[in-house]
Amino acid sequence: MKRSVTILICILMGIGIALQAHTNESITQRKSKKHNTPDSTDIKYHAKALAALKDSSFVFHTDRIIFNNGISTSVSSVTNFISLNKNRVVVQIAFDTPYIGYNGLGGITVEGHISTVKMRTDKKGFTRYEFYANGTGISAKVELTLHPVNNTATAIIIPNFNNKQLSLSGSIMPLDKAYIYKGTSF
Numbered sequence: 001m002k003r004s005v006t007i008l009i010c011i012l013m014g015i016g017i018a019l020q021a022h023t024n025e026s027i028t029q030r031k032s033k034k035h036n037t038p039d040s041t042d043i044k045y046h047a048k049a050l051a052a053l054k055d056s057s058f059v060f061h062t063d064r065i066i067f068n069n070g071i072s073t074s075v076s077s078v079t080n081f082i083s084l085n086k087n088r089v090v091v092q093i094a095f096d097t098p099y100i101g102y103n104g105l106g107g108i109t110v111e112g113h114i115s116t117v118k119m120r121t122d123k124k125g126f127t128r129y130e131f132y133a134n135g136t137g138i139s140a141k142v143e144l145t146l147h148p149v150n151n152t153a154t155a156i157i158i159p160n161f162n163n164k165q166l167s168l169s170g171s172i173m174p175l176d177k178a179y180i181y182k183g184t185s186f
Contacts, residue, residue, distance in 0.1 A: 060171070080107075083175065112133045
C-alpha cells in the first residue's frame with residue numbers, strides 16, 4: 001500500500017511538472033511571437049530603405065561576406081559596401097588583413113555604370129532589386145533582396161566572366177544617411 005501511494009505521488013508530481021513545463025513553454029512562445037513582430041523603428045527603417053531603392057540612391061552596408069565554399073567572415077560595414085547614386089555604382093570589399101590590397105584597405109574598389117534595373121516585391125513582402133554593373137574592373141549582375149520588416153538585406157554579385165559569385169549580408173540605408181569610407185578605385 002505504501003509503495004503504491006509513493007508511485008501515485010510520483011506520477012502526480014510528474015504530471016504537475018509536465019503541466020508546469022507546458023505552461024512555461026506557452027508563455028515563452030507568446031513572448032517570442034511578441035518579439036518577432038516588427039516595431040515602429042524597424043518599419044521606419046524598412047520604409048526609408050524601400051524609398052532609397054525606388055530612388056536608386058542608397059548604400060548597402062555589408063557586415064558579412066559568404067564565399068562560394070560556404071565559409072563566411074564578418075567585415076566592417078564602413079569599408080564594405082555597394083553604393084548606388086542614380087546610374088553610378090561603387091562596389092568595395094575590404095578585409096582586415098596586413099595586406100593593403102588594390103584599394104589601400106585590404107581589398108578592391110570598383111566603379112561603374114548601371115543598366116537594366118528591375119525592382120519587384122513578392123507576395124511575402126521581399127523586395128528584389130537587380131541591376132547590371134559595367135565599368136573598369138567590374139562586369140556583373142547584382143541582386144539585392146530587402147527583407148519585408150526592416151532594412152536588412154542580402155546581395156549576390158554574379159560576375160559575367162566567371163562563376164565565382166559573392167554573397168553579402170547587411171542593411172540598406174539612404175545615400176545621404178550612410179557613412180562609408182571609400183578606398184582607391186581601379
